[in-house]
Amino acid sequence: MGQPQEQPEGTEAGKPPLRVGMVGYAFMGAAHSQGWRTAGRVFDLPLNPVQAVICGRDDAAVRVAASRHGWASTETDWRALVERDDVDLVDICTPGDSHAEIALAALAAGKHVLCEKPLANTVEEAASMVRAAEEAHARGQMAMVGFNYRRVPATAQARRMVAEGRLGRLRHVRVTYLQDWLVDPQFPLTWRLRREQAGSGSLGDLGAHIVDLAQYLVGEPLAGVSALTETFVRERPLPTGATSGLSAVTSAGTGQVTVDDAALFTARFPSGALASFEATRYATGRKNALRIELNGERGSLAFDLERLNELSFHDATEPGAEAGFRRILVTEPDHPYLDAWWPPGHGLGYEHTFVHQARDLVHAIAEGRRPEPSFADGLQVQRVLAAVEESAEKNSVYTPIAV
Numbered sequence: 066m067g068q069p070q071e072q073p074e075g076t077e078a079g080k081p082p083l084r085v086g087m088v089g090y091a092f093m094g095a096a097h098s099q100g101w102r103t104a105g106r107v108f109d110l111p112l113n114p115v116q117a118v119i120c121g122r123d124d125a126a127v128r129v130a131a132s133r134h135g136w137a138s139t140e141t142d143w144r145a146l147v148e149r150d151d152v153d154l155v156d157i158c159t160p161g162d163s164h165a166e167i168a169l170a171a172l173a174a175g176k177h178v179l180c181e182k183p184l185a186n187t188v189e190e191a192a193s194m195v196r197a198a199e200e201a202h203a204r205g206q207m208a209m210v211g212f213n214y215r216r217v218p219a220t221a222q223a224r225r226m227v228a229e230g231r232l233g234r235l236r237h238v239r240v241t242y243l244q245d246w247l248v249d250p251q252f253p254l255t256w257r258l259r260r261e262q263a264g265s266g267s268l269g270d271l272g273a274h275i276v277d278l279a280q281y282l283v284g285e286p287l288a289g290v291s292a293l294t295e296t297f298v299r300e301r302p303l304p305t306g307a308t309s310g311l312s313a314v315t316s317a318g319t320g321q322v323t324v325d326d327a328a329l330f331t332a333r334f335p336s337g338a339l340a341s342f343e344a345t346r347y348a349t350g351r352k353n354a355l356r357i358e359l360n361g362e363r364g365s366l367a368f369d370l371e372r373l374n375e376l377s378f379h380d381a382t383e384p385g386a387e388a389g390f391r392r393i394l395v396t397e398p399d400h401p402y403l404d405a406w407w408p409p410g411h412g413l414g415y416e417h418t419f420v421h422q423a424r425d426l427v428h429a430i431a432e433g434r435r436p437e438p439s440f441a442d443g444l445q446v447q448r449v450l451a452a453v454e455e456s457a458e459k460n461s462v463y464t465p466i467a468v
């Protein structure tokens with residue numbers, strides 16, 4: 066175990082601490098670290114997040130991550146982290162195959178839990194996590210899943226407008242999440258391409274985000290799906306070096322890709338709206354293009370993650386000669402999260418979603434409120450993913466979402 070240090074510089078003394086232990090230190094670990102490091106400096110939080118300990122199996126690498134991202138100490142075994150008395154919350158930033166085991170142990174040890182998406186690799190695992198979270202909630206512990214795109218000010222503003230009825234009755238929900246980092250067939254077989262580690266491919270990695278976002282914006286769970294999935298490149302070079310973020314270093318030999326490369330599905334909402342979803346890592350030129358459009362009887366809203374400080378809004382109740390899509394610059398103090406940031410017009414980015422995620426979780430813990438998205442929300446998304454896989458196996462047969 067690395068030596069505990071003084072409380073990291075800059076954290077606010079005088080408030081009760083919320084001591085965080087993070088498992089994992091790659092891309093998501095870095096993003097969550099940013100959230101914990103910044104939330105208490107920007108927002109007036111009821112608890113003071115303290116970056117107590119970060120865990121990874123490679124001692125040298127985790128020490129580098131601790132020093133880079135501001136963690137006071139290190140562990141190389143997540144079980145030791147979970148048992149530590151100086152940890153109040155366990156933040157899980159590992160691949161999906163370890164989410165359930167770590168979350169169950171952390172909840173049993175009396176900790177609050179934040180778990181990266183997708184909640185688990187299977188419906189069964191996710192259901193066991195929900196049961197444990199419910200029991201823990203009765204003891205005052207909170208559990209949240211990390212669907213960070215709910216925390217873009219523009220998507221939170223879109224949710225407000227839908228809930229206020231500005232779009233009226235919804236007819237269409239159109240969602241795509243497009244990336245292109247797998248276009249090169251020589252890209253190595255990293256963990257995101259292995260079913261045993263990632264659970265699924267583009268479906269769980271990107272599809273989980275857009276299912277959650279669509280359900281959040283519409284305000285109800287999907288009822289059923291018809292799906293197609295495809296694995297375009299079935300064999301890839303094996304990575305031999307360390308993997309970091311979405312890249313890997315070198316390769317030797319080849320191995321089987323055991324997940325989908327792309328998933329397309331249509332879906333129904335119980336209220337009658339029709340939805341379409343597309344998740345792929347083969348959309349050449351599209352880097353992190355999450356787009357969603359909602360069409361209702363009274364208006365439409367559109368959001369594009371690559372222009373995340375904006376919303377497009379069409380108010381269909383305006384006179385026809387003047388109506389049309391207009392841009393809302395979501396940078397005003399009246400917009401969600403923005404009163405704590407910069408003067409109007411000074412936009413935010415990807416990393417801020419993790420700061421907002423930390424902020425919201427700290428408030429829920431301090432106020433004894435069930436945080437959202439809950440593990441139950443994560444299980445619901447998992448059920449949609451399972452229905453997509455089932456439908457795709459049956460050549461797109463309409464598959465109801467199990468409740």
Ligand code: SOE
Nearest residue numbers: 092182244270271274311353
């Ligand atoms: C890779 O496709 C990835 O990093 C996802 O795993 C994240 O959840 C998404 O936010 C960005 O893309």
